[in-house]
Amino acid sequence: MLEFAEAKYTDRTTLFVEVILPLAIAINYTYRVPLELNDQVAIGKRVVVQFGKSKLYTAIIARITDRAPEKYEAKYIIELLDDVPVVNREQLQFWTWMADYYLCNIGEVMNAALPSALKLASETKITLNKEFEFDRSELNDREYLIVDALDLQPELTVSDIAKLLGQKTVMPILKQLFEKNIIIISEEVSDRYKPRRKTYISINPVYHNSAQLQELFEILERRAPKQADAVLAYMKLSRQQKAVLKSELIEASGAGAAAIKGLIDKEIFFAEERTVSRLREGDEELEANFELSPAQQVALGEIKTQFEQKDVVLLHGVTSSGKTQLYIKQIEEMVNSGRQVLYLLPEIALTTHIVERLRKYFGAAIGVYHSRFNDNERVEVWQKVLNGQYRVVLGARSSIFLPFDDLGLIVVDEEHETSYKQFDPAPRYNARDAAIYMGNMYNSKVLLGSATPSFESYYNAKGGKYGFVELMERYGGVQLPATDVVSITEETKKKTIQSHFTSVLMQDIGNALTAKEQVILFQNRRGYAPVMVCRTCAYTPKCVNCDVSLTYHKSSGRLHCHYCGYREESPAVCPACGSTQLEYKGFGTEKIEDELQLLLPDSKIARMDLDTTRSKNAFQNILNELEEKRIDVLVGTQMVAKGLDFDGVTVIGIINADSLLKYPDFRANERAFQMLAQVSGRAGRRGKQGKVVIQTYDPGNRVLKQVIENDYIDLYNTEMPERKSYKYPPFYRLININIKHKEAEVLHNQAEYLAKELRQHFGDRVIGPEYPMVGRIRNYFIKSILLKFEKDGVSLPKVRATLREVILNYNTTKLSKGSIVQPDVDPY
Structure with missing residues (x-):
């Protein structure tokens, strides 16, 4: 454990600092402090x-002492980078707990916690920020040399820059350039997050005069009737609302985009792009003073009563019940008391939806x-939390590492989501569980x-x-959607199925499209x-x-390994x-999208999965088109289950529920229910009852019946005896150990050797x-050892300490050569 007491030393005392390096090493290294830095x-x-x-x-720096290390001679620290600490003591305590609980090293936690720009190393890549204009005459000689070199070679490492300047201490110079926004850290591969934009139309003020408008209208009726229709539609819409999209x-004029463009070219209409919320205007649920x-x-x-007695409260609210409004009330109360709030969301995409509401x-x-931000933006957020400028932070799981100093409330929305679990690399933490410790x-x-x-x-x-x-x-009294379970087997026998779509689903899709409504299909x-x-x-091609x-992707014409x-x-x-x-x-x-387009040639079909959302702002663009009703049918993976809330969607189709229900995992039924309930909740969330069609080979499946009846309690009561009988959570704690080798x-x-060693300590729990x-995977063969520990009567800290010792002893044997051991606490 780290020691947080900081003794007082004289200017002439030889000081040593124990530091955390962003590396997977078991023991922190100690370095000597130059005398001139003692008071800093x-x-x-x-x-x-x-x-x-x-x-x-x-x-x-994790610890300051006047004792030199006994086993080696301490090197001097080369440079001190900060005037004030960038990491506080609460964070160091949190990192220590995480390293201990999740059986990893504190350096691995540091690596996950800090933005890349705060942990520059020799091989960190530096590039110029091409989106930022600056005056080169204001740079000093060394800064100018670096910028000049980056003009000639777009990417340099810290080592390259050290050679260029002929000195080791280049970090402070790079820090200055970074703070001036002149360079960026290219380790971050994610796209820069951009807000959503919409085009608004206004009419030239000349035509506010009714006589001028009448004259214009008469000319357009003779020469360009479509443009006349557009002007007439604009006047009607502008009387009903302040701004016209x-x-x-x-849509209102039926004139088409070309007619609008013609009016813009003639300067009759003006077009203006604005940054907007993804929330619908005038929606009662989203009003500031709801x-x-x-x-x-x-x-x-x-909730308030429960918080008087308990530190953690579970809010179980059906889809569209208005849980977010309750979060807002709790956040408002906490901010008014002067404390900070962390609002965790499982998906990056949801933050856009929620953030405008909170703003x-x-x-x-x-x-x-979240990870859509580049490194400059992440550091900026980090500094604003550290300085107390941000009282409320919304984020995905990585936001638990921010430097809070007076955290009063943590909201974990959709707490069941697997997105809160970090699988690779270490630390393999669950943000929900870590938030409870925080x-x-x-x-x-x-x-x-x-x-x-x-x-x-x-x-x-x-x-x-x-x-x-x-x-x-449900908020506003909206009914839960009606659900039909359709047998694929029966429809195949009757020959009423078209491709992968049953007659029931096709009829509901047809009815929705006729009524100008939208459809989401889940595969x-x-x-x-x-x-x-x-x-x-x-023969089957394999990776x-x-x-x-290998999976065939028609868009690329190639076979892919996922x-x-x-x-x-x-x-x-x-x-x-x-x-x-x-x-x-x-x-x-991809195949669903392709075949549906053949069946519905006049409809706009779109797809939302990992392949279609890789490029910059692709996810937001698809959501924009869906909200603006330029998409009739959206086909997607589990992405479509999370955070989508649109008036126009009235029909949800689950193409094959069996892929969820038949998965070989003790959580299969729980996760299938969660996924199907979440997908179903996308239908009919405003004003009109939605329709859900679940296609399956097993229509009598118990979980499907529980989904139809929205009976979470029955699911829980039927699953729990099995969990207890077969020694699974919540009655037992699981630790999975993966061993990897290329042979x-x-x-x-x-x-076999490691399992034998573990059985000597834990017996049949192994x-x-x-x-x-x-x-x-990636040329490494994998074997897994699963350990199950009862929650009562077993000291989990002792279990983890024993595990560390066994793995350490294994790693010291010759047999372990070339292997990688990866423990994963609470793996599922």
Whole structure:
């Protein structure tokens, strides 16, 4: 554990600092402090140190002492980078807990926690910020040399710049250039987040005069009747509302985009792009000064009462019940008391939807933090939280690492979501569970919200560990959607199925499109076809790096591996037997989109999955088109289940529910219910009851019945005895250990040895080793050992300490050569 006490030393005392390096090393290194820096070093400040023969790293001071290390001679720190600490003591305590709980090293936590620009190292890549204009005459000689070199070579490492300047201490210079926004850190590959923009139309003020307008109208009626229709539609819309959207004008006039463009070219209309919220104008739910419904008022009162006795409260509210409004009331109260709030969301896409709603209350005091931001933007948010400028922060799971100093409330929205779990690399943490620890550390309240809570949270709430509040009434009295379960087998026998679409689904799609309504179709697999098979010899193309078949993507015409990214050309001839009888088995979103377009040639079909949302702002663009009703049918993976809330969507189709229900995982039924309930909740959320069609080969499945009846309680009550019987959460804690090696036989021996060592300590709580579903990824073979520990009567800190010792001892044996051991606490 880190020591946080800071003794007082004289100017002449030889000081040493224990630092955290952004590396997976088990013990922190100690460095010597030059005497002239004695009064400047402080816990949480960054220092530049040499580690190894020549590598430079930015490290965080974790401890200050006057004792030299016994086992090695301490090197001097090269540079102190900060005037004030960039990491506070609460964060260091949090990092220490996370490293201990999730069986990793504190350097790995630091690496995940800090934006890249705060941890520059020798190999960090530097590029010029081309979006920022600056006066080069204001640069000093060294800064000018760096900028000049970046003009000639667009990307340089810190080591390159050190050689260029002929000195080791380049970090402070790079820090100055970064703070001036002149350079950016190119380790961050995500797109820069951009707000949504819409085009608004206004009429030339000349035509505010009724006589001038009448004259214009008469000319247009004779020469350009479509443009006349557009002007007439504009006048009607402008009387009804303050601002007229271009998309609304096109729809209302029926004149088409060309007619509007013609009017803009003639300077009769002016077009203006504005940054807007994704929220619909005039929507009662999103008003700044909204009124809570009676059910919401009761729930809010219960939350406050529960918080008097419990630090964590679970809010179980059905989809569209107005949970966000209750969050806002709680946030408002906390901000008024002067404390900070963290609002966690499982998906980056949801932040746009929520942030504008909160900005109506908190203005510039609200910050957003997620991976769509580049590194400059992340550091800016970090500094504003550190300085207390942001009182409310919205973010994805990484925002738990921000430097809060007085956190009063943490809201975890959709607390059941798997997106809160970090799988790779370490630390393999769950942001929801980490948030609960943070709440305890900061003496703050934690509000968990979900329409379909995780069984662990519900179990803790029903057992009295958490407070519990229910909100079972939809906001505005909107009914839950009507649900039909349709047998694919029956429709196939009757020959009423078209491609992958049953007659029931096609009829509902047709009715919706006739009524100018929209449809969302859910298929939880991307690509065109999951498997290519030779009909002659049954050959299937497989990834060269992983033990998985390649998925065919029609858009690229290539076979893709969804695990490592490997791609190869789709063969015309079987490479095994030379046959041309190659066919595609199964279907993904791409194939659904393709075949639906053939069945509905006059409709606009779009697709939302990982492939269509890779490019800059692609996700936002699809949502814009859906909201503006330029998309009739949206086909997508689980992305479509989260955060979409549009008036026009009245029909939801689940193409094949069996891919969720038949998954080999103890959580399969729980997750299938959560996913199907979330997808179903997208239909008919305003004014009109929606319709959900679930296609399946197993229409009698118990979980489908529970989804139709929206009976979470029955699901919970039927699943829990099985969980207890087979020793799964919430009754048992799981720790999974993956062992990886490039040779299968060596891996087998290593895994058997490690499992044997673990059984000496934990007995029959150790299961395996076994190959996981995918036994080789990126040329590493994998075996898994699962450990199950009862919650009562077992000291989990002792378990983790023993595990560390066993893994350390294993790593010191010759047998471990070439292997990678990855423990994962609470893995699912």
